[in-house]
Amino acid sequence: MPSDIIQWFPGHMAKTRRLITENLPMVDLVIEVLDARIPYSSKNPELRKLVGQKPVLTVLSKSALADPKAGQEWMEYYKACGRRAVFIDCMTGFGMDRFASSVEELLAQKRARYEEKGMSGRTLKAMIVGIPNVGKSSLINKISGGKSAKVENRPGVTLNKQWVSTQVGLDLLDMPGVLWPKFEDQTVGENLAITGAIKDDIMDLERIAYALVGRLRTMYPDLLCERFKLGDLSQYDDLDDWDLFEVIGRKRGFLMAGGVVDTERCAKAMIDEFRQAKIGRITLERPKSGK
Ligand SMILES: Nc1nc2c(ncn2[C@@H]2O[C@H](COP(=O)(O)OP(=O)(O)OP(=O)(O)O)[C@@H](O)[C@H]2O)c(=O)[nH]1
Ligand SMILES: [Mg+2]
Structure with missing residues (x-):
């Protein structure tokens, strides 16, 4: 974490x-x-x-x-x-x-x-x-x-x-909401941030969006492709999650001077869309025995 x-x-x-x-x-x-x-x-x-x-x-x-x-x-x-x-x-x-x-x-x-x-x-x-x-x-x-x-x-x-x-x-x-994360588990911290349980201003939005891309890529590839008009996901197999995030920014036209992707704006848009279920109805965790 x-x-x-x-x-x-x-x-x-x-x-x-x-x-x-x-x-x-x-x-x-x-x-x-x-x-x-x-x-x-x-x-x-x-x-x-x-x-x-x-x-x-x-x-x-x-x-x-x-x-x-x-x-x-x-x-x-x-x-x-x-x-x-x-x-x-x-x-x-x-x-x-x-x-x-x-x-x-x-x-x-x-x-x-x-x-x-x-x-x-x-x-x-x-x-x-x-x-x-x-x-x-x-x-x-x-x-x-x-x-x-x-x-x-x-x-x-x-x-x-x-x-x-x-x-x-x-x-x-x-009662006031209270966090009780499992410290050893970075995924837990990311999930709490993605869904909005941790104040956005103490988290790096780009890092949250990067984690979200990783989750969606493996858990909901079709929804990811559909929302961000990515086409066939296999064409990005060589790209890591950050590169794919930049592809999304480019597709959305979130560009700054010199054609550089405005990653902050892209991150904010992705997170907002996730939280409003615009990407789809998504659950980031499945039950595992013992959890
Ligand atoms: N879509 C949806 N939104 C919900 C639901 N329950 C709460 N919300 C939204 O989630 C946000 C937080 O709701 P609150 O009821 O203030 O949450 P809380 O647990 O009391 O939060 P704290 O007091 O900060 O601990 C608000 O924007 C609510 O409208 C729900 O069942 N569905
Ligand atoms: Mg409350």
């Missing part, structure tokens, strides 16, 4: 741990929000250990931007692991019904226990955790039907924890 990202992390990791452990005793359910395009890279590997016996619901957000075929593979993987997971999209409303019924299933025991004690109708509490910009606040607004949680398309929008009440007998705790 590039050193500029590493410097940013230690404080965040300690903060995540504190935020989760401090608030855990108050909640009945933990909702873990992952990015459907990077289910592995967006996962906090310590979460299960931190939450102990509390039920956890895994929510894969932004699924309208992700590859449905890969989504199917991930669903099968979660099922095989015995984990409860739902794919949702807060923009299209996809999966929200299934999300609501999964929440209720996980809370059923708790609700029944309150009922036995004559406390039916008691409001339960859920904590929403996940990396920056993954859609935690959007999910809360979707459930509550309001705009109590601030949403913006950049990481680090929610700065403090905030309780939001809803009409469904569940109070939701919005």
Whole structure:
């Protein structure tokens, strides 16, 4: 992982741990929000250990931007692991019904226990955790039907924890997004940067775009060719990923004086188009055993 990202992390990791452990005793359910395009890279590997016996619901957000075929593979993987997971999209409303019924299933025991004690109708509490910009606040607004949680398309929008009440007998705790990368793995850092979980201003856009070209070239060659009008990809076999990135810049006409490719402009365009799924519905990771 590039050193500029590493410097940013230690404080965040300690903060995540504190935020989760401090608030855990108050909640009945933990909702873990992952990015459907990077289910592995967006996962906090310590979460299960931190939450102990509390039920956890895994929510894969932004699924309208992700590859449905890969989504199917991930669903099968979660099922095989015995984990409860739902794919949702807060923009299209996809999966929200299934999300609501999964929440209720996980809370059923708790609700029944309150009922036995004559406390039916008691409001339960859920904590929403996940990396920056993954859609935690959007999910809360979707459930509550309001705009109590601030949403913006950049990481680090929610700065403090905030309780939001809803009409469904569940109070939701919005949390600041926190990164929890697997340090040894450069791919994870790149995936977080490509999808927008790391502030763009601390990352070199050209480096992110270069990584994206590499991923698309091997994982989605047809989408890459189609979007950037590259023709038959085999003609570029001798080119490395950086050279191919420059070909894309040239095809797009991102040129500076002297015919030099404006790599910064090209990088920005590619990353924007990826994030808006203009290149296509893309998932950068497939399930592997043990992950
Ligand atoms: N297409 C799509 N975009 C989404 C979805 N959920 C959130 N977004 C967008 O992603 C961006 C970030 O959403 P937020 O809800 O602010 O994310 P967050 O996890 O609260 O981010 P932080 O508070 O920074 O940690 C916004 O531009 C949202 O509109 C989704 O399901 N689909
Ligand atoms: Mg937020």
